[in-house]
Amino acid sequence: MDTNPMLNISIFAAFVLVTLYIVYRVSSAGTTTDYFAAGSQFTGAQNGIALSGDFLSAASFLGIAGAIAVHGYDGFLYSIGFLVGWLVNLLLIAELLRNTGRFTMGDVLSYRMEQRPVRAAAAVSTMVISFIYMIAQIAGAGSLVALLLDVHSASGQALVIAAVGALMVVYVLVGGMKGTTWVQIIKAVGLMLCVALMTLFLMGKFGYSITSLMQHAAERNPLGERIFAPGAQYGENGTTKLDFVSMSLALVLGVAGLPHVLMRFYTVPNALQARRSVVWATVTMSVFYLCTLVIGFGSAAVSGTDSILSAPGGENSAAPLLAYRIGGTVLLGVVAAVAFATILAVVAGLTLTASASFAHDVYANVFKRGQADPESEIKVARLTALIIGATSIIGGILVNGQNLAFLVSLAFAFAASANLSTLLFSLYWRRFNTRGTLWGMYGGLATCLLLMIFSPVVSGAPTSMMPWVDFAWFPLNNPGLVSIPASFLFGYIGTLLGEREDDDRNDEMEVRSLTGIGAH
Structure with missing residues (x-):
């Protein structure tokens, strides 16, 4: 691919400078409420668009488009899982969470429990999930910039990942939640325009016939017409089918446990706006995922599966390659800048969430x-952001080349395993207690981590992080099928073995969660 690195860098640099300026102008980190929750001043519509900006990650744009281009129908299953998961948030989580907490998930979980151990558990869970999610995003940024600059060597891509990761941490240090939110809104609007225009062009190229587009995609894919039916990726045998069920469970249930998504509900003034946020986010993402279906099949039809897999970044290069074929170097630069903004916004949200959880839950409480005092809390949050950013860069270098949508599905499995059971039990089960919370969170987190380490993700397969060794005994790539029910079971057993909590505190939490009385 004949790219023009100078033009690409110019478009990139212009975007980075403009967004950094906006972040600097809107930032106001005088109090913890400003830094962690943007003063709770955003409307439901603004927060909904920012939520979609926070959620539509490199996995959604680069990973899903690549998965559809290469695997067809099975790749689109990521979109379905990501989208359906928002119903859990809308129906069960958003309103009660907004009324009960203030800055972090730890506020809700510790409301009627013993504060210190529960907040520590919430912070550990938040940082593990944020770290795994960030690894995928930073690896995506590295493969994207490597494609732009035509960098093929592993050491060159590692340098690119390090530079991009460092830049992303700067946004959090400068802007706090308000600056991060505006980057997410700008990015969401830019991304939606970008995918809509690419979709319109592709439909026009194939005579506005989705049938024609898909037939061309099948002709340029080794799988042929198998891409139209389930099973091209997950239908080989019983194990792969179970893997698909496991991944689907993680995608649908993981959304409601993602700390950076939950934290966004505190940036609105009340529960009504929290519900509106989810509605706006769901509508925005429905349009986006329909567009990715066209872009995925369009990438296969225009570029061909072989050229996608041989480009830097593998599957993740499908959308940028398509942009290059459609509009040359200029459109490639624009799409790359939008994809970079996508990664930037998500990493900024994740870094802020992880650092806020450590500063607010562990340091302050x-x-x-x-x-x-607020000043020292913000200082600790910024220091934590630096440390998390550095470790994520190392992780991003290790997983470079893996499909981003798949890596993010692992983060969803962790979120559903560690957080969902304890959140639902806290909000809906009066008998739930401190021991149940700790058993549910640590048990789910440990089960998920253990199964992932001894799965083909880490060793024993050509696509593993360490393909040269084999210590895998758990057959599934995604551990959600086992770890998510295990976390509910641990929470239930721990509750039965623990002592009842204060009934007055239970009553207070129930009234507050349903009415919003006393909510910040």
């Missing part, structure tokens, strides 16, 4: 027992 565990170490300082609720007596920390």
Whole structure:
């Protein structure tokens, strides 16, 4: 592919400078409410678009388009899982969470429990999930910039990943939640325009006939017409079919446990706006995922599966390659800038969430027992952001080349395993107690981590992180099928073995979660 690195870098640099300026202008981190929750000043519509900006990650744009281009129908299953998961948030989580908490998920879980151990558990869970999610995003940024600059060597791509990761941490340090939210809104609008225009062009190229487009895609894919039916990727045998069920479970249930999504509900003034946020986000993402279906099959039809897999970044290069074939170097630069903005916004949200959880839950409430001043809390959050950014860069280098949608599905499995059971039990089960919370979170997290380490994701397969060794004994790539029910079971057993919590505190939480009385 004959790219023009200077033009690409110019478009990139212009985007980075403009967004950094906006972040600097809107940032106001005088208080913890400003830094962690943007003063709760955003409307439901603004927060809904920012939510879609926070959620539509490199996995959604690059990973899903690539998965559809290469695997067909099975690749589109990621879109379905990501989208359906928002119903869990809308119906069960958003309103009660907004009324009960203030900055983090730990606020809700610890409301009627013993504060210190539960907040520590919530912070551990948040940082593990954010770290796994960030690894995927930073690896995506690296493969994208490598494609733009035509960097093929592993060491060159590692340098690109390090530079991009460092840039993303700067946004969080400068802007806090308000700056991050505006980057997410700008990115969401840019991404929607980009995918809509690419979709319109592709439909026009094939005579506005989706049938014609898909037939051309089948002709240029080794799988042929198998891409139109389930099973091209997950239908080989009983194990792969179970793997598909496991991944679907993680995608649908993981959304409601993602800390960076949950934290966005605190940026609106009340529960009504929290519900509106989810409606706006769901509508926006429905349009986006329909467009990715066309872009995925269009990439296969225009570029061909072989050229996609041989490009830097593999499957993840499908959408940028399509942009290059459609509009040359200029459109490639624009699409890359939008995809980069996508990654930037998500990583900024994740970094902010992980650092806020450590600063607010661990530093302010565990170490300082609720007596920390806002200035020191923000300082600790910024220091944590630096450390999380550095470790994520190392992780991003290790997983470079893996499909991003798949890597993110692992983060969803962790979110559903560690957080969903404890959130639902806390909000809906009066008998739930501190021991149940700790068993549910640590049990689900440990089960998920253990199964992932001993799965083909880490070793024993050509696509593993360490393909040169084999210590895999768990057959599934995604552990959700086992770890998610295990976390509910651990939480239930722990509750039965633990002591009842204060009934007055239970009553207070129930009234507050349903009415919003006393909510910040």
